[in-house]
Amino acid sequence: MKLLEQRIIQDGKIINNNVIKVDSFLNHQLDTAFLNELGQQIYDYFKERKINKILTIEASGIALATLTALHFEDIPVVFCKKQKTSNIGKDIFESKVKSYTTNKEYIITVSKRFLSPEDNILIIDDFLAEGNALLGMIDVCNQAKANIEGISVAIEKGFQDGGKIIRQKGFDLLSLAIVERVENGNIYFKNH
């Protein structure tokens, strides 16, 4: 069994069949030594690629992205900011994202100074459900004509469509754990 799967079973709190809380180690309290090991796994998978930058989104993606970047040789992380309102024209790329959790729309922005056609990007986030945040990050990369070398998330919810959508677009998506379903208080993972 994989490292992250073990940890989800050990410390994840099943709220209902749709929601597992992992805020004791992944997205509120951060187990940095553990996230560093996950960063190693992402690095091992993508290390042969010509990746020069990691793109993530505030706030929960930042720690994993940062610790993954450390394993590469001196590459920066850029994190997309979440805003309420559109800022078009202010030297930023932006994309509209619908939040699965809150059902509200927000805007993600990234400065045009930090994404360019010379960039070979690895996109990282903590969770993949319907894929909206990833699609927003793909969108800003496309606007910048940056090349996307790969995408990695810690936890994919395999019973939602995000992973399928991202893979059908041809992206190399590494999910460190794929939750297939939650049933009677048990968590089942997809073997892959």
Place this chain on the structure above:
Amino acid sequence: MKLLEQRIIQDGKIINNNVIKVDSFLNHQLDTAFLNELGQQIYDYFKERKINKILTIEASGIALATLTALHFEDIPVVFCKKQKTSNIGKDIFESKVKSYTTNKEYIITVSKRFLSPEDNILIIDDFLAEGNALLGMIDVCNQAKANIEGISVAIEKGFQDGGKIIRQKGFDLLSLAIVERVENGNIYFKNH
């Protein structure tokens, strides 16, 4: 001259006498190898203390806090979340913070599961201006009866009152660079 001072002079963008943009390495694009060196400096200063947890605030504090935590032996980071509305009673500590940048108030929250009287906390943030975010984090630590062992920020704006307020309260505050003033396009640091 200190590492961070050199970097601010090299890559900081002087917007006006009050504002230096450091978003190319500290708070939008993150130079992770460099932040790791800053984390080493914070560790070197606080390593003799009995620190078991780092508290920071989303989003810009997370990377530096995470990389500082790596230098300690396996300690977690907890990041306070920023909210628009109060959630009192929902198993969280919360505190009201006034943003210097936007002049608006927001609420910071942290789960009661992740702050307790057993905790010896190091508080970390990227910037210290008027000190409101730090005071909010001190407030939630006080609510949790957690012990604050120290506070560290990357950049202190020495011409604003935050540093003075925090030090007068008796906290051991390590600022990796203190900007004394910006004048005619030059940045002057406080020797300390």
